[in-house]
Amino acid sequence: MLQVNNLKAAYGKIEALHGVSFSVNQGEIVTLIGSNGAGKSTTLKALMRLQPPESPTVTGGNIFFHGSSMLKTEPHNVVGKLRMTLVPEGRQVFGNLSVVENLTLAAWTNKGDAKKDLDYVFGLFPRLADRMKQRGDTLSGGEQQMLAVGRAIMSKCTLLLLDEPSMGLSPLLMYEMFRTLKELNKQGLTIILVEQNARMALRLAHRGYVLDTGEIVAQGTGEDLLESPDIKTAYLGGH
Ligand SMILES: Nc1ncnc2c1ncn2[C@@H]1O[C@H](COP(=O)(O)OP(=O)(O)OP(=O)(O)O)[C@@H](O)[C@H]1O
Ligand SMILES: [Mg+2]
Structure with a gap:
């Protein structure tokens, strides 16, 4: 590959x-x-x-x-x-956007069913589902890390x-x-x-x-x- x-x-x-x-x-x-x-x-x-x-x-x-x-x-x-998608060192989630906005935005390359992928990410990281509306910059470090990986999944790389x-x-x-x-x-x-x-x-x-x-x-x-x-x-x- x-x-x-x-x-x-x-x-x-x-x-x-x-x-x-x-x-x-x-x-x-x-x-x-x-x-x-x-x-x-x-x-x-x-x-x-x-x-x-x-x-x-x-x-x-x-x-x-x-x-x-x-x-x-x-x-x-x-x-x-x-x-190909990179989850960089230091995460780089959008601080002024909510969890669900961060995830949805990452689906720009994804021509499939973004809603289904969102559910999949929330299944992998239930913590993110609980904090769906919370701003990226108020998440804990570990939650931001999950969000960064969640965004990569949404990109369907x-x-x-x-x-x-x-x-x-x-x-x-x-x-x-x-x-x-x-x-x-x-x-x-x-x-x-x-x-x-x-x-x-x-x-x-x-x-x-x-x-x-x-x-x-x-x-x-x-x-x-x-x-x-x-x-x-x-x-x-x-x-
Ligand atoms: N933007 C930059 N400008 C100049 N030098 C850089 C830059 N980024 C990294 N370097 C240098 O390139 C070398 C390799 O850095 P790199 O970030 O790839 O290391 P790493 O293996 O990822 O280390 P770490 O485990 O600390 O993250 C280092 O000597 C570093 O100082
Ligand atoms: Mg490094």
Whole structure:
């Protein structure tokens, strides 16, 4: 579905990705793990074709989506036509809109039955249903995180990119979030998951890649990476 070949990306003159290669098959959950500043968010922003200054400039390599290069694809077409959606770090819900308005707005690419999808999202996140009329900026951090994922579901994407979806969630809500992602994947959604919580991400994912200062330094099935002594020491707190 997605093939990233020797991708290089820079912020101004500073190269942040030094030739990153990885692939994602349809129906997979693939996780990118790595330390702070490794280039995980940069990779997701480059895939979405987001533009500088917040996002990097792609300076080399290529990204293929279903076999076609997407380097010239405009960001709105990445969402609307290729049906890739990013839930960015820090959520970015519309603070002055209600929960239900946030969700409905996200359905602009969705030519299907938005009402049905809304019910589906409320089924996944009953907390959002309880707070349907509440303004986005008055939701708790965890509720905003659910709303951000709910918006992605409303967009009917086929490839979902998640940047730290567990950030700020209590252990119970984190567990629920991961269970929801597993459920969405079972229903056919392909997911690229960036996570600080590498252990949980590797348990959930079919495969994983380890990024270190802009390069892929290890890859394997979630299980293999969880069992690897080097990965354990460097990224999983040594246990
Ligand atoms: N808008 C920007 N302008 C300049 N440099 C940036 C910008 N965004 C990120 N960088 C730099 O690019 C490198 C990779 O950052 P990135 O945000 O991709 O890391 P990350 O792996 O997502 O880290 P974290 O786990 O802390 O979120 C870092 O050195 C960072 O300082
Ligand atoms: Mg990041």
